[in-house]
Amino acid sequence: xxxxxxxxxxxxxxxxxxxSAGYVAGHNNVPAPQVILPAxxxxxxxxxxxxxxxxxxxxxxxxxxxxxxxxSAKHVxxxxxxxxxxxxxxxxxxxxxxxxxxxxxYGNVPGFGGGDGGQGGPGADRPSExxxxxxxxxxxxxxxxxxxxxxxxxxxxxxLTDKREFRAKVVGSDKQSDVAVLKIDAKNLPTVKIGDPNxxxxxxxxxxxxxxxxFDNTVTSGIISAKSRALPNxxxxxxxxxxxxxxxGNSGGPLFNLQGEVIGINSMIxxxxxxxxxxxxxxxxxxxIKVKDxxxxxGHVDRGRLGVTVQGMNQTLANSFGMTSPAGALVSxxxxxxxxxxxxxxxxDVITALNGQPVADSTSLPxxxxxxxxxxxxxxxxxxxxxxxxxxxxxxxxxxxxxxxAKSGNGGDDSGAAAQDARLGVAVxxxxxxxxxxxxxxxxxxxxxxxxxxxxxxxxxxDVILAVNGQPVTSTQQLKTMISHAGNSIALxxxxxNAQIFVPVDLG
Numbered sequence: 001x002x003x004x005x006x007x008x009x010x011x012x013x014x015x016x017x018x019x020s021a022g023y024v025a026g027h028n029n030v031p032a033p034q035v036i037l038p039a040x041x042x043x044x045x046x047x048x049x050x051x052x053x054x055x056x057x058x059x060x061x062x063x064x065x066x067x068x069x070x071x072s073a074k075h076v077x078x079x080x081x082x083x084x085x086x087x088x089x090x091x092x093x094x095x096x097x098x099x100x101x102x103x104x105x106y107g108n109v110p111g112f113g114g115g116d117g118g119q120g121g122p123g124a125d126r127p128s129e130x131x132x133x134x135x136x137x138x139x140x141x142x143x144x145x146x147x148x149x150x151x152x153x154x155x156x157x158x159x160l161t162d163k164r165e166f167r168a169k170v171v172g173s174d175k176q177s178d179v180a181v182l183k184i185d186a187k188n189l190p191t192v193k194i195g196d197p198n199x200x201x202x203x204x205x206x207x208x209x210x211x212x213x214x215f216d217n218t219v220t221s222g223i224i225s226a227k228s229r230a231l232p233n234x235x236x237x238x239x240x241x242x243x244x245x246x247x248x249g250n251s252g253g254p255l256f257n258l259q260g261e262v263i264g265i266n267s268m269i270x271x272x273x274x275x276x277x278x279x280x281x282x283x284x285x286x287x288x289i290k291v292k293d294x295x296x297x298x299g300h301v302d303r304g305r306l307g308v309t310v311q312g313m314n315q316t317l318a319n320s321f322g323m324t325s326p327a328g329a330l331v332s333x334x335x336x337x338x339x340x341x342x343x344x345x346x347x348x349d350v351i352t353a354l355n356g357q358p359v360a361d362s363t364s365l366p367x368x369x370x371x372x373x374x375x376x377x378x379x380x381x382x383x384x385x386x387x388x389x390x391x392x393x394x395x396x397x398x399x400x401x402x403x404x405x406a407k408s409g410n411g412g413d414d415s416g417a418a419a420q421d422a423r424l425g426v427a428v429x430x431x432x433x434x435x436x437x438x439x440x441x442x443x444x445x446x447x448x449x450x451x452x453x454x455x456x457x458x459x460x461x462x463d464v465i466l467a468v469n470g471q472p473v474t475s476t477q478q479l480k481t482m483i484s485h486a487g488n489s490i491a492l493x494x495x496x497x498n499a500q501i502f503v504p505v506d507l508g
Contacts, residue, residue, distance in 0.1 A: 057207050060260045061219050066161045066190040068253060070211040071132040071145055071168075071182075073153035133210035133253030134158065134182065135262065137292070139189045141166075143182040144288060145252030146267055147173040150180050158184050161217055172295030176236050176303070178267050178283060179291040180252075192254055195261025197240060197284040200224055208244045208266055210253030220245040222280075229281065230363030231270075236303065236370045239281040240264045246280040255282040264288075290371075303398035304372035306380075307338025308345060309500065310362040316504035320469050320491035321350060322386035328352040329362040331382075332493065333500035343393035345382065347493055347500065348470025352388070353381035370398060384470070423507055424483050424490075425452025426459060428476055439464060439495060443474045447494075457505040459494065466500065467493035483507070 132149030136142070143158060150156050156168040166184035173180040200206075207221045222244035229239040240255065246266045255264035264282030294301045313326035328350040334341045345351075351359050355378050359365050372378055374397035381390050427449035436442060444464040447454075465473055468482040469491050483490070491502045 055205055055258055057219060057221060060207060060256060060258070061209065061217075064190075064192050064254075064256065064260055065209055065217050065219075067136045067192045068161070068209045068217060069134045069136065069143060070159040070214070070216050070249075071134050071143075071149055071252060072157040072159070073130045073132065073150045074155040074157075075130070075152050131211060131214050131249040132251045133249065133266075135209075135254040136189050136191050137194070139187065139191050141184040141186045141189060142171070142292075142296070143168065143184065144265060144292060145180050145182060146265065146283075147175050147178045147180040149252045150182070151175070156182060158182065159216070160189075172299050174291050174295060174301045177287060177291045177301070178237070179265065179288045179295075181292050181295045192256075192262045193260055194285055194289065195257055195259065195263045197227075197263040197286055200227070200240070200257055200263055202226060205258055206242055206244055206263070207256040207258075208242075208246055208250060208253055209256070210246070210250035210266065212247035212249040214249055218250075220250075225279070228364065231268075231281065236367050237283055237287060238364065238367050239267070240284055242280050242282060243278045244280055287367075302374055303370040304374055304376075304378075305339065305396040305398040306345075306365075306369045306393065307335035307340040307396060308351075309333040309335075310351065310365055311501055312362045313350065314504060316489045316506060317491050317502060319487070319489045320504065321348070321383060323350065323383060327358070327360060328383065329359050329365040330502055332502055339393050339396040340380075343380065343391045345380065345391060345393070346384070346470070348467060348491075348502075349382040349384050351380060351382055353379075355379055356381075369395070374398075423453070424479075424505065425454040426450050426465075428465060428479065430476065431464065441466065441495065443472060444495065445473055445476060445479060453505050453507050454492075457492075457503050459492065459503060459505070460496070462496070464495040465492055466495055 130149065130153070132145055134143045134145035134149070137144055150170050150173060153170070156170060157165055158168045159165045164186075166186060168182040168184050171181040171183050202224050204224050205221060206224055207219060209217060209219050212218050212220075222242050224240060225243050226241040227238070229241045231237075231239060240263065242255065244255065244266070246253075246269060250266050251268075253266050254262040255266055257263050262285050264285055265288050266280065266282050268281050270277065270279040270281070291301055308331050310329040311332050313323075313328055313330050315326050317330060318324070318326040331340075331345060331347055331349045331351060333347055334345055351365060353359055354365070354368050355372075357368065359368065372395045374395055376395050378393050378395055379390055380393050381388060383389075426447050428445040428447055431439070431441070431444050431446055435446065436444070441464065444466050447459060447461055447463045447465060450459045450461055450463075465479065467473055468479065468486070470493070471482065473479050473482070486507060488507055490505050490507060492505055493500060493502050
């Protein structure tokens with residue numbers, strides 16, 4: 001089975017809309033599709049096209065197409081023996097069709113071909129070239145595109161629809177939002193009109209203009225499939241999901257609404273094969289403009305940080321915490337000494353609002369926090385002990401550093417009294433002092449066996465049980481007491497490897 005992947009590159013792999021007439025075949029009383037010859041289509045009035053429900057995009061393209069540019073980003077990589085032997089690199093077979101795909105759209109693949117005639121000798125220069133798109137946002141030459149389009153590029157060239165070419169300067173690039181700002185030395189350039197993605201609705205028509213496969217100013221269309229979509233490892237961008245065909249080279253191009261306003265930057269696709277599966281994602285333009293302004297002004301982007309790890313809620317977890325609906329973001333761990341810890345947030349708190357704005361789920365919280373300025377005060381509303389509570393927190397600054405954590409220490413000896421809980425279905429024992437130190441915890445019970453309700457919920461040997469329904473567990477007897485008095489469902493806070501997570505358990 002092919003695994004699902006998110007594809008992001010200077011030649012972003014993406015999608016095409018496929019319409020099947022297969023439903024008609026074999027069904028009686030269903031009219032056959034009407035075939036319209038090109039000559040007939042040319043004579044159809046605009047009113048007839050409007051009746052089909054498909055809008056006419058020609059005016060939009062004529063007006064704003066000239067503001068969409070083709071971007072060529074050249075990279076020259078000094079290949080070394082050490083780099084070729086990097087364990088993080090996956091060797092590719094030149095006969096593999098995916099190798100040919102990556103070679104065509106990403107340039108030369110390390111270890112195959114390149115500046116040394118394909119010999120792969122150490123120290124050889126390996127030039128590669130990526131294609132992407134962008135759009136002009138000011139008539140004096142500022143251009144928006146994706147950060148991954150120009151990432152690591154030595155030479156960036158921008159080509160306009162009138163065939164003029166300019167060497168572009170990368171003003172700034174923000175990998176977390178995947179937004180980059182370029183500047184070319186030109187005046188009186190055509191520009192796009194910036195819109196408000198918040199005013200768009202799911203189901204509305206949208207149009208992409210870009211340079212797929214290097215074909216300048218190619219127009220594709222579709223509808224908005226979803227809004228505020230969170231993607232794996234993309235914590236700070238509430239993506240606009242569409243079914244607009246976005247192919248290699250479309251990355252960084254604009255997504256227009258029918259009013260001719262840019263509401264997003266086409267960025268990536270979701271695919272099991274690397275090819276089209278109808279899911280493309282765009283960065284909301286209001287988020288991109290904030291990044292642009294910060295990059296032009298300071299060269300970097302400041303983001304707020306709360307200092308918590310959160311996970312999603314479901315009905316079982318909501319029941320365990322006495323909530324009527326599974327809304328909010330469940331705090332599974334709090335960074336020691338971080339902003340949240342100083343404000344009194346605890347594992348087991350469910351963050352339901354930030355500065356009065358509802359937190360719908362765990363995927364929306366990171367972008368809400370990131371939008372706050374470091375050093376400002378914010379009100380965090382949490383659900384704790386079956387009631388709502390407001391906490392004042394001073395927002396910290398987001399930095400590229402992992403939160404301190406340790407493995408759960410399942411390699412220790414079996415010393416300590418073991419206890420079994422038949423209702424939960426676990427055999428546990430207290431952690432040894434060495435295991436506590438290794439796991440950076442002051443308490444916890446090590447799971448030695450798991451069956452029944454616990455096994456069904458995903459509890460595994462080696463997990464460390466830290467709390468039940470937000471209440472810390474310090475002994476095996478305490479765990480038994482908690483389980484015996486629990487309802488039909490509980491939320492276990494466990495530590496597994498480098499993370500603390502709540503696991504809902506249906507006790508039946």
